Structures are given as structure tokens and as C-alpha cells.
Amino acid sequence: MSKKETVLNDIIGQGTLPLFFYEDATVSLEITRTLYKAGIRVFEYTNRGAAALSNFKILKKAQQEEMPDLQLGIGTIKSAAEAEAFISAGADFIVSPIVNPEVGKIAAQHNLLWIPGCMTPTEIYLAQQHEAALIKIFPANILGAEFVSSIRDLFLGQLFIPTGGVDLSIDNISTWFKAGVCAVGMGSKLISKNVLEKQLYDQLYSDTVKLLEIIQACR
């Protein structure tokens, strides 16, 4: 199985893709360890600040030494240069808030999964033309699950992951799965500002275990 297929299978199997960014490297590492301890095996660090690349390298080292079965992706990749930099640092997959075909081409050259963010059918079509096996519906809370129900028959077989504003409630998550998505992205509702700033690792651990239980119940 190729790396791309492995990561895609891991995201589908896990049913959720947690994501976060925090400037402090030590906190970023502890959050990653906590997610892993709670059962997360694929997650996305985001390129949202000056320290993103240096922090990512620290997470990558910890992945290699302590969490070898973790898939560590990078999100908020908008340009080819950003994609190259994080792939050189060992990114296992690439997530974008937009569809930049140049990013898709670089991911494809490295046989890595690229998850572009789409808000319209035209963007979904463009992403498919550049071999996006999984498409992020973004921002998910603005589009709503009905957006996915309305367009999925136009893109038969296409895998979708809504991201942005997905919360930890079973009602919200089950609505997305009923609409036909294969997983849900989970950022600030799981790894909140409060969790990051006050280092509430125990709370994050129990919320993550709860999230994984909700995912199981929704499928």
C-alpha cells in the first residue's frame, strides 16, 4: 500500500482528523502526546504562525522516536514553497484551506495525500482534476451538512471531510456522517484556546476519548 493510501485509510478508519497550532513548541509536543495517548493515530498540525516549521520538526522527531504509528500532516498550506518546506521536514500529508493545483502537483510528486479545501462545486471539480482523493469541505459550519447531501450525487465516489466549526456533540457529528462524509475535521472545539493556554491535558485526553466514542456511535 502506498503512503497516500495508508494515510487515507487511517483518516477514514479514525473518522476524525484533529488539528491545531500553538506557538509554544513544548505545549505543541504535549498536546500531540496527549492526542496519541487517547488513541489518535493521524492528525494535522497547522501552518499558522512563525514557529510552525520549527515546531513541526520537533513533532516529527517525537513521532519517529515515540509514536512511529502516528501519521503527522501539515495544514494551512497555500503555496508550493510551503508544501516543499514541510514535505522536506517529513509531512505525511498536506491539508489546504484552498485549491492551489501547484500544491496538489507537489504532493503528487511525493506520492502524498493532498486534502484541499473547497466551498463550491467548481472548486470540487478543480480539486478532482488534480487527483484530490479526499476533499475538505471548508468552512463546514458555513456550508452545513445539507451542502454535502446536495452535491454528493454530482461527485459519486468522492470522499469528503468537513472542517471548521464541527463540534463535539453527537448531534453535530452524526448529521455530517448521515450526509455522507467519511470523517470530520476537529480543531478548536477539541483543542481549544483554553486547553492550549492552560495546558489542560487531562481534559483534552478525556474529550478525545469521548470524540472517538462518538465517531464509533455515528457509523
Ligand SMILES: O=C(O)C(=O)C[C@H](O)[C@H](O)COP(=O)(O)O
Ligand atoms: O487551514 C487549514 O488547512 C485548516 O485545516 C483550517 C481548519 O480546518 C479550520 O480553521 C478549523 O476550524 P475549527 O475546527 O473550527 O477550529
